[in-house]
Amino acid sequence: MSLADAVIPGRPVAVAPGVHWVGALDPEMRQFDIILRTANGTSYNAYAVRGHNGVAVIDTVKEDFAGDFFARLWACCKPEEIRAIVLNHLEPDHSGALPELLAAAPQAPLYISRPALGMLKGLLKDGLDPARIVAVTDDTRVELGGRSLRFLPTPYLHWPDTQCTWVEEDGLLFSGDVFGCHFCDARLFNDRAGDFRFSFDYYYQHIMRPFREFVLQALGLIEPLPIRLIAPAHGPVLRDHPQTYVRRYRQLAEPLLANEAAGRAKTLLVFYISAYGNTARMAQAVRDGAEGVDGVRVSLYDLVGGEPGPFADLIEEADGLLFGSPTINGDAVKPVWDLLSSLTLVKVKGKLGGAFGSYGWSGEAVGLIEDRLRGLKLRVPRSGVKVKLIPTAEELAECAAFGRDLAEQLVGRAGPRHIDFTAPQALSA
């Protein structure tokens, strides 16, 4: 323990007058939720907010750390003083001590977002008296006496149930996972902790980025607030220039370099990989066909020459994605899957997708890629083009037509189509 440490075992930490941090430190954590790494652990931040009439507890901690949480909580309030329990987000690292807290303070209602209602059932298997649950709305106020809580809906940051809690009188934003990071530091405050800027950006990139449009929506609610302190659910408490972190979210959520074609053209990316040049020739034909459609900017990329990270950045900004892969041993090849498995970090839902490829025996790659694209919630309006070995001129023309058709779909010129599945040839297709 150093002299600079704010966190002392068993003691709450004052973060503002009448507001205490009652969370827990987890310095040994190295991997979070499988997908995140952390070089120096994390913290589970929970807070007790006192008014003249009682105390609100905002979030709890991971179940293993409930002892730390209650030691700090009961050092700054009595169970009977608790007037409200707020969960900004129901993930287990914030709700682990909830059952015990609900039992300790049976008089206190639980304030959660409406989407959290369904999850609560999964969390509290024994159920909870519905009379104790308040699904908050824009009008909900929790009066503590001299200060009050209200709630900002910030869905999908990073769960559907996420909300922030705002104490207007003091300019305090209890932001849940928003503006948080996995960085454990007993000095607790951003102006005293070690350099956690990389953790802040890393957390955004891995947790918030897939929900970029919801980040921008939430910033619309948060940016106008006269924030004096941000109290997130992980990492340092942001008391020094908290607006800097709000601005950083804005920077991270917007593309670094504007797409000069945006606004006047749809963007279609054609990724391919080719063993003998056959799928490459198909890709070029697809590109040529798509380029013939006005208002579409088409780009062709050989997967051998790139890495999933930068390609994912491109994909995030694109309107349509096509993938060309040969079939080897009954599957698409690994670089295709490497890229497709990277797309959970960016939002691709609703983009247009398609696949094509040359094959020697059976040609499973195209269908497998299409299934993955549908799984990622892309629209796959056309069955892909499969060519056995070397494409003929007719087959390349078919590829060009495929590219043209998808480009027309992108700009809305494909027009309605009709398929009769009751016709014998359609049923057998």
Place this chain on the structure above:
Amino acid sequence: MPKAQVTFEDIEVTVTVPAGTRLIEVSEKVGAGITYGCREGECGTCMMKIVGGSENLANPSVLEDKVLKENFAGIGNRLACQAQVLGGHVVVRPG
């Protein structure tokens, strides 16, 4: 053979199908953007919006009704893996 028509609004495709077809049987074939999870009416992944002609679908089963409620379904939401088109014309879109 009694027939029905289904329009998938997101891809502007209309299909003619035998009456009694479940939407799951055709939506993937034509590339509509409806995505599936369990395919058995339990997970709610394939919840879609009926834009028109909902009266041409069979009523939801007890199971579908339960899953729709659990997923906070709005008016006009159905599960594509369960919804069966009985005739006429139904217009759907994902989500």
